[in-house]
Amino acid sequence: MTALRHPAIAIGGGLVLGMVAIALLAPWLGTIDPTQIAPAARTRAPSAEHWFGTDMLGRDLYSRVLYGTRVSLVVGFTVALLTSAIGTAIGLTSGALPRLDDIIMRVMDGIMSVPPILLAIALMTLTRGSIGNVIIAITFAEAPRMSRIVRGVVLVLREQSYVDAAITAGSPTPVILWRHVLPNALAPIIVQASYVSASAMIVEAILSFLGAGTPTSTPSWGNIMAEGRSLWQVKPFIVFFPAVFLSLAVFAVNLLGDGLRDALDPRVAKKA
Amino acid sequence: MAILEVEGLKVHFRTGAEAVRAVDDVSFSLVRGETLAIVGESGSGKSVTANAVMRLLPRAQTRVAGAIRFDGRDLMALPERSMAQLRGDRIGMVFQEPMTSLNPVLSIGTQITETLRRHKGLTMRAALDRAVEMLAAVGISEPGRRIAEYPHQLSGGMRQRVMIAIAICCDPDILIADEPTTALDVTIQAQILDLLAELKRRTGTSIIFITHDLGVVAEIADRILVMYAGRKIEESATSDLFEQPMHPYTRGLLASMPRLRGGSDAGPARLHEIPGLIPLQSFGAAGCNFAERCVRAEAVCRENSPPPLLVRPGHMSACHFSDIGTASS
Amino acid sequence: MRHYVLRRVIATAPVVLIVALFVFSLLYLAPGDPAAIIAGDQATAADLERIRHTLGFDRPFLVRFGDWLWQIAQGDFGTSIFTNMPVMKMIGQRVEPTLSLMAITMIIAVAVAVPTGVVAAVNANSVLDRAIMTCGVLGFSIPIFVVGYLLAYLFALRLNWLPVQGYTPLSEGVGPWLANLLLPSLALGSANIALIARTTRSAMLEVLNQDYIRTARAKGIGQMRILFLHALKNAAIPILTVVGISVALLIGGAVVTETVFAIPGIGRLTVDAVLRRDYPVIQAVVFLFSVVYVLVNLTIDLLYTLVDPRVRY
Numbered sequence: 001m002t003a004l005r006h007p008a009i010a011i012g013g014g015l016v017l018g019m020v021a022i023a024l025l026a027p028w029l030g031t032i033d034p035t036q037i038a039p040a041a042r043t044r045a046p047s048a049e050h051w052f053g054t055d056m057l058g059r060d061l062y063s064r065v066l067y068g069t070r071v072s073l074v075v076g077f078t079v080a081l082l083t084s085a086i087g088t089a090i091g092l093t094s095g096a097l098p099r100l101d102d103i104i105m106r107v108m109d110g111i112m113s114v115p116p117i118l119l120a121i122a123l124m125t126l127t128r129g130s131i132g133n134v135i136i137a138i139t140f141a142e143a144p145r146m147s148r149i150v151r152g153v154v155l156v157l158r159e160q161s162y163v164d165a166a167i168t169a170g171s172p173t174p175v176i177l178w179r180h181v182l183p184n185a186l187a188p189i190i191v192q193a194s195y196v197s198a199s200a201m202i203v204e205a206i207l208s209f210l211g212a213g214t215p216t217s218t219p220s221w222g223n224i225m226a227e228g229r230s231l232w233q234v235k236p237f238i239v240f241f242p243a244v245f246l247s248l249a250v251f252a253v254n255l256l257g258d259g260l261r262d263a264l265d266p267r268v269a270k271k272a
Numbered sequence: 273m274a275i276l277e278v279e280g281l282k283v284h285f286r287t288g289a290e291a292v293r294a295v296d297d298v299s300f301s302l303v304r305g306e307t308l309a310i311v312g313e314s315g316s317g318k319s320v321t322a323n324a325v326m327r328l329l330p331r332a333q334t335r336v337a338g339a340i341r342f343d344g345r346d347l348m349a350l351p352e353r354s355m356a357q358l359r360g361d362r363i364g365m366v367f368q369e370p371m372t373s374l375n376p377v378l379s380i381g382t383q384i385t386e387t388l389r390r391h392k393g394l395t396m397r398a399a400l401d402r403a404v405e406m407l408a409a410v411g412i413s414e415p416g417r418r419i420a421e422y423p424h425q426l427s428g429g430m431r432q433r434v435m436i437a438i439a440i441c442c443d444p445d446i447l448i449a450d451e452p453t454t455a456l457d458v459t460i461q462a463q464i465l466d467l468l469a470e471l472k473r474r475t476g477t478s479i480i481f482i483t484h485d486l487g488v489v490a491e492i493a494d495r496i497l498v499m500y501a502g503r504k505i506e507e508s509a510t511s512d513l514f515e516q517p518m519h520p521y522t523r524g525l526l527a528s529m530p531r532l533r534g535g536s537d538a539g540p541a542r543l544h545e546i547p548g549l550i551p552l553q554s555f556g557a558a559g560c561n562f563a564e565r566c567v568r569a570e571a572v573c574r575e576n577s578p579p580p581l582l583v584r585p586g587h588m589s590a591c592h593f594s595d596i597g598t599a600s601s
Numbered sequence: 602m603r604h605y606v607l608r609r610v611i612a613t614a615p616v617v618l619i620v621a622l623f624v625f626s627l628l629y630l631a632p633g634d635p636a637a638i639i640a641g642d643q644a645t646a647a648d649l650e651r652i653r654h655t656l657g658f659d660r661p662f663l664v665r666f667g668d669w670l671w672q673i674a675q676g677d678f679g680t681s682i683f684t685n686m687p688v689m690k691m692i693g694q695r696v697e698p699t700l701s702l703m704a705i706t707m708i709i710a711v712a713v714a715v716p717t718g719v720v721a722a723v724n725a726n727s728v729l730d731r732a733i734m735t736c737g738v739l740g741f742s743i744p745i746f747v748v749g750y751l752l753a754y755l756f757a758l759r760l761n762w763l764p765v766q767g768y769t770p771l772s773e774g775v776g777p778w779l780a781n782l783l784l785p786s787l788a789l790g791s792a793n794i795a796l797i798a799r800t801t802r803s804a805m806l807e808v809l810n811q812d813y814i815r816t817a818r819a820k821g822i823g824q825m826r827i828l829f830l831h832a833l834k835n836a837a838i839p840i841l842t843v844v845g846i847s848v849a850l851l852i853g854g855a856v857v858t859e860t861v862f863a864i865p866g867i868g869r870l871t872v873d874a875v876l877r878r879d880y881p882v883i884q885a886v887v888f889l890f891s892v893v894y895v896l897v898n899l900t901i902d903l904l905y906t907l908v909d910p911r912v913r914y
Contacts, residue, residue: 110619113898114891117853118871122624122887125875126631128638136632202744206857209746212875225746229860233765236754243747251742258738328818359821367819372812377834377909387820422910438820 008259015252023069031063034219043235052241055227064219065241071220072201072249075135079200080193082139087146088189092177094147095154105151108144116141120203124212134213138203142196149192153185187264194257198250205246221246275445275478276302276325281338283320283329283502291335293556294320296502298338302446307472307479309493309510311486311525315550317502318482322448325480326365327355343445361391364439368451370431374423380407381419384438391442406437411467429460433467440471447471448480453488465492486525490514495586498522501554501561504580508587518589520566521546560591568593602906602913609902616895621673624888625666628656628880639682639878655682656880678885683877688885692867698768699866702789702858703851705782710790710797711844717794718801718840719828725806733798740795745854749788749861756784766863785862789854793847800843804836811835837908845901852890 022029030051038058046053052061094104111119116138123137157163157180166176207213208222209229216223221242228238283295295317302308310318323329325340327347340347342363347355359365367373375383384406385399394402400419407415410433423431432452439447449468453461469492472479483489489496489510496513498506498521506519517523527544546565554561559574566573572592581594628635637644640652657665672679678688721733740748757765763784769777808814809832817831859868867886874882905912 106615106619107623109616110623113616113620113895114624114887115849115852115894117856118887118890119627121856121871121875122627122883123631125878125880125883126628126635126638127633133632140630198742205744206746206853209857210860210872210875232750233758236750239750243744243750247743247747250744251739254738254742326819328815356818356821356823359819361821365819367812367816369812373816375813375817375831375835376911378831379910386822386826390820390822424911435816438816 006259006263008255009263010259012252012254012256012259015248016256019069019073019249019252022066023073026063026066026069029066031066032060034059034063034067035217036060043231043238045235046237053235053237055224055238056231061224061238061241064224065221065245068219068221068224068242069245069249071131071214071218072204072246075131075138075204076197076201076249076253078135079138079142080197082135083142083146083196084189084193086139087143088150088182088185090143090147091150091152091185092154092181095151095158095181096173096177101151105148108147111140111144112148114141116199117203117206120207121210121212124207129212129215131214131218134204134207135200137207138200141203142199146189146192146196149188150185153188154181157181157184191257191261191264194253194260198253198257201246201250201253273304274301275304275343276480277339277341278321278325279339279341281321281324281340282336283317283324284335286333286335292552293502295324296556296561298499298502298504300497300504300507302478302480304445304478305476306494307481307492309481309483309489309496310499311483311489311496312499313484313550315501316499318499319450321499322365322450322480322482326359326363326448327352328365357391360387360439360444361442362444363446363448364442364444365448366432366435366439366450366452368454370428370435370455373435374431376423378422379419380421380423380426380434383434384419384441387438388441402441403437406441407434409471410434410437411463412437428456429463432456432460432464436464436467436471440475440477443475444477446478446480448482450482451484452481454483454485461488468492487529498525501550502556503561504590505562506589508584508589512584512587516584516587518583518587518594519562519591520568520593521562522589524567605906605913606903609899613895613899617892620891620895621670621888622666624884624891625669627884627887629662635880639880641878652682655679673888678888679881681874681879681882683874683879683882688881691870691882692885692889695865695867695870697770697866698864699855699859699868701768701771701778702782702785702855702864702866703848705779706786706790706793706851707844707848709786710793710847713790714794714797715801715833715840718798719805719833721798721802722805722809723828725802730802734802737795737799740791743791744857745788745792746857746861748791749785749858752784752788753862766861768864768866781862781864785858785864788861789851789858792850792854796847796850797840797843801836801840804839805832808832808835834908838905838912841901841904841908845898848897849894852894 036059038054041050041054041058042056044050044054050060050062052065055061055064090104090108094101119141120134120137123140124133127133127137154177163176163180166180204213204220205222205225208220209226211223211226214220214223216227224242225239228235232239278301279299281295281298282293284291285294298317298321300308310321312318320329324336325347329336336348338348342358347358350358374380381400381403384403385394385396388394388399388402389396403419404415407418412418412430412433418426423434426434436452452468453464456464465488468479468481471477472492479492481489481493493510495507495509497504498513498519500521506513506517506522513522514526517526524544524546528546530543548565551564554564557563557577559572559576560566560569560578563569563573570592576592578590578592578594580588580590582588583594636649636653636656636658639656640649644652653659657668676689678692680686681688681691684691717733721730724730753765756762764781767781769781771778814827814831817827822831855866856868856871858864859866860872863869871883871886873879874886
């Protein structure tokens with residue numbers, strides 16, 4: 001019943017769960033070792049033996065693409081989590097302390113003026129390539145926007161009379177934030193977190209595609225496509241399969257985010 | 273000679289599974305040069321009637337039936353393009369909310385001249401001149417300066433004057449004013465009413481004036497049509513209505529008007545009221561739709577819809593007991 | 602009105618300063634030792650020292666920052682670690698392709714997205730509307746480089762209508778210039794088109810419900826004029842806002858698009874610099890693009906006043 005009323009959540013959520021299942025069950029879905037090199041079977045087109053074909057080192061693309069799901073999901077989820085935590089912390093602080101608010105928000109604006117991919121690229125230039133560093137770089141780029149959203153909620157709630165009452169009653173600020181502000185901020189945080197994870201997956205893929213992201217020892221959709229770059233005009237399948245998976249994953253998360261937004265936004269929910 | 277004839281107008285809105293008969297078989301005509309007031313409380317269907325004449329009702333989930341003849345032409349049969357040509361040119365309309373009825377990002381001048389240029393084909397120069405004339409005619413000071421200003425720079429009363437200017441700038445045959453003074457304070461209200469009376473005197477435009485306030489129409493209306501829950505329940509010349517109201521609802525309305533001097537030596541009188549609001553089931557009721565709230569209702573009222581009785585020449589009332597009515601204060 | 606313009610312009614200065622500070626600080630914020638990473642695993646102690654000196658690690662932060670600002674103000678963005686050429690010169694050589702790409706992309710994006718959004722709003726909740734909105738989510742989800750490869754595969758490789766890759770300078774004719782830029786612009790703009798169309802639709806829906814639209818209809822104004830003047834002008838503010846945000850997407854996406862379509866622009870320069878860990882180039886590119894973004898936002902702020910007279914105070 002709920003699924004019918006919110007097709008976006010049902011379809012998006014379903015696809016996401018599907019992806020999670022693939023990531024967790026990869027070893028048992030007909031895959032072989034994704035790092036196993038077989039020079040004799042280089043760049044074979046998709047066949048019964050290699051469902052997605054093989055890459056320039058003879059590695060089975062089907063296995064690599066399926067294992068690549070793990071990287072994207074881990075990055076997407078972790079960035080969303082970290083961004084939410086850090087963004088919320090900064091947003092709450094900024095909203096609750098007007099004297100610091102101006103400075104903090106100016107710094108956030110400054111950071112947001114740097115296009116996210118460039119920021120991530122700059123940080124990756126300066127660090128060793130690894131999934132961890134990719135996560136840190138993307139979190140850096142996305143946290144300011146989250147902090148702005150949370151701060152916005154705090155500012156609105158500050159005007160509400162029940163918050164005023166709590167302040168007058170002498171409740172310490174952290175308690176007010178925890179009990180009154182946070183529950184109201186939860187909906188926008190969740191919605192934004194879903195968009196952030198979609199964005200994170202794209203940025204990781206782009207970084208890996210450019211050679212500045214996940215090191216090639218771990219297959220990720222981005223670096224599989226990077227490896228297939230030089231051959232794409234003659235062997236497009238190397239680029240094709242990870243591209244489809246990436247698009248599907250991002251589409252699923254965006255759809256889920258849209259659905260959550262429509263379900264959680266009181267104005268829209270009332271109409272539905 | 274009738275400039276507008278409305279025959280058997282029905283407007284049904286579909287909400288969910290049900291259909292509400294917002295306007296239920298209403299007929300009236302408007303003679304050239306006369307001012308007709310349509311009076312009723314909120315939800316009586318008076319605004320819907322006006323919007324139906326202009327064919328401005330939403331298309332979704334709405335059914336309109338009946339005939340609306342303007343200068344002999346059936347408006348219901350016109351294609352949208354032709355209707356759009358009539359609107360603003362031969363029939364003008366003024367709405368209730370002056371604060372939101374003007375486009376905030378277009379200048380006053382643009383909003384007047386575009387009507388003139390669309391319907392009269394004037395050049396920009398000629399249209400601007402006429403616009404300034406119109407602003408002066410509706411009593412706006414420094415019209416030359418106001419032309420370049422934007423709605424947010426004007427007060428509510430001034431915006432309503434601009435709305436009127438826009439509605440009459442092409443010399444329409446009919447001006448429909450849908451509660452034009454309801455959102456304004458009393459002093460401005462009086463000014464707007466004076467303005468309308470003056471315009472009527474000068475140009476002979478026919479006016480349909482929609483309101484819930486009987487006090488307002490006493491001054492400017494030639495005839496009054498009272499609506500209740502989508503039906504016409506009384507219609508007569510103004511003086512006749514005030515002197516000898518026939519329908520219990522009309523009597524109730526008149527009695528509810530606050531008077532400066534009421535009551536007796538015992539003290540100020542309690543304000544008379546008709547209890548309750550229009551109940552939903554009154555729309556499209558089998559019998560008299562006022563029966564629920566009528567102090568005189570009897571069994572026949574609930575069973576049979578009262579026919580429109582011509583109590584006197586030019587005075588009709590839809591009540592089973594119309595001819596037994598006595599004037600009460 | 603002049604006050605508003607002046608205030609906005611003046612307010613931009615501190616933002617640029619903070620951006621400069623932030624971009625400069627990245628060096629210090631990166632986890633690990635950047636100098637070692639840049640120098641590479643094969644570096645000798647002497648190399649490491651040289652890198653540390655180039656990056657300015659041997660001097661106090663503020664001094665170095667001040668120097669850097671002073672140099673930037675004079676247009677000196679340092680020297681590339683890899684090529685030893687002045688960074689500014691390297692960037693200058695690559696400006697035209699990137700600027701062309703971004704300009705064409707924005708023009709196409711707005712020209713396609715706004716009317717689409719209007720159509721969707723006018724036909725709200727119809728099959729057409731839902732179809733447009735679903736395309737929108739797809740456009741936003743499919744990463745730029747995937748769209749790029751798809752378009753190139755279909756229109757260049759298979760159908761042979763357009764060149765697969767490369768760039769033709771404007772000086773060699775508008776036709777060839779556009780031919781090379783069409784596919785990359787569509788790819789780069791796909792996410793932007795989706796975003797702008799969505800915003801146009803929701804802004805228009807809200808506007809079309811307003812009383813003043815009813816007034817316009819009561820005046821007998823034609824449907825086209827009502828949509829594109831009466832309604833759109835009111836919807837313009839959120840649309841302009843999202844156009845500004847699109848530019849940020851554009852800048853990031855240019856890097857990828859230039860790679861897919863082998864366009865010799867600043868994006869390609871950046872990619873090469875990343876692989877070679879040529880930080881002065883990266884730093885310059887990041888700073889310059891950020892300033893461009895800040896200026897774009899300033900322009901949008903000023904455009905608001907053209908559209909909505911209430912914003913002038």
